[in-house]
Amino acid sequence: MAFYSHSRLETFAACRLKYKFRYVDKVEAPIEQTIEAFVGSRVHDTLEKLYRDLMVTKTNSLSEILAFYGDRWKKEWGWDILVANQSRTADDYFAYGEKCIRNYFERFKPFDQSRTLGLEMRMNFAFDSEGRYKVTGLIDRVARRPDGTYEIHDYKTSAYLPAQKDADSDRQLALYQIGLQDRWRDVERVELIWHYVGFSTDLISRRTPDELVEVRQETIRQIQAVEGERVFAPSVGEWCARCEYRPVCPAWKHVDAVAALPPEQLSTDEGVRLVNEFSQVSNQMAELQRQKEYLRERILDFAEQMGTGLIQGSSVRASISTRELTKFPGKRDALHKELAVFLKQAGRWDEVSDFDAAQLAEILENESWPPHLLAELRKFASREKSKTVRLLSPSKKAGE
Structure with a gap:
């Protein structure tokens, strides 16, 4: 060995x-x-x-x-x-x-x-x-x-x-x-x-x-x-600049090929063109996502003022639904480490080692652990309201 x-x-x-x-x-x-x-x-x-x-x-x-x-x-x-x-x-x-x-x-x-x-x-x-x-x-x-x-x-x-x-x-x-x-x-x-x-x-x-x-x-x-391990995939990071295998690494094959091109030929490379277009579309989508989130918040405010869960548009309606979610401390939360210690001491670490909040919430809902462990787990849980805005087409109306 x-x-x-x-x-x-x-x-x-x-x-x-x-x-x-x-x-x-x-x-x-x-x-x-x-x-x-x-x-x-x-x-x-x-x-x-x-x-x-x-x-x-x-x-x-x-x-x-x-x-x-x-x-x-x-x-x-x-x-x-x-x-x-x-x-x-x-x-x-x-x-x-x-x-x-x-x-x-x-x-x-x-x-x-x-x-x-x-x-x-x-x-x-x-x-x-x-x-x-x-x-x-x-x-x-x-x-x-x-x-x-x-x-x-x-x-x-x-x-x-x-x-x-x-x-x-x-x-x-x-x-x-x-x-x-x-x-x-x-x-x-x-x-x-x-x-x-x-x-x-x-x-x-x-x-x-x-x-x-x-x-x-x-x-x-x-x-x-x-x-x-059977795949041995490359992992790109800051360490690549000092890697002795960089010249033969497939992850850098196109990067190094493009670096050798004269400036006037750069824009004609298919890979460069595709990435440029992808970047442009991604930026446009990010801007649209920001606009969508802004309008979502406006719709929620409007619906609250009207005291309704349906807002009519010209040809579609917006349906607002509210539900309560069980939340657990994230990695940046001070209680995250305490939750990890509790899970390890309780012998439940292997069940939820990825800190899947949905899985932990399901454990509480189904009461699938012994009562004393559920009581401790509840100390880390919190309830949070989540609102969703869905668009309904004319063929699919709320309540129909």
């Missing part, structure tokens, strides 16, 4: 076609590497050098470390590296990498906060006794503090700093903690540490045993989804 890494599962979640290219068909990527990945690799190389020397009592100065970084950059650099952001140059990225290393060096020197136990430590372990679900990972640095707390370190050169809640829900280092506890039996207290070296900021998270069980179960579900 295959070993699944965090990055492998993340690739599947982001774009299933990219997953197929890389892990199933093993297609050689037309773009070897993006500049962002290249900077991250060189910073990782440098910090690995820093700690590997420290493990044999050799201390490097900042200038020595930066010299190593510069040498590695020159040695590994290739002109086929993709720089997607045209407003930046390779020198800009080189300087950013230097900044990341300076930030880290100045914050942690003399680097004696904990004892390093492993660098670029490979973890291979199974999630079940049969070895059906296997996980692999490479930890940047594992260390142990004098009080026995283990540290799992990950260096991030990203120009985006996530929120603490993102770190607390991140799967990658939690998987590494599971692997570390599988390797060494004395691993109890563990801190997961992300060093966002571009910001001189660390995010630190700790996981409870129950949270690790949830990580394990969710990872198994994702592995099952991967192994059950």
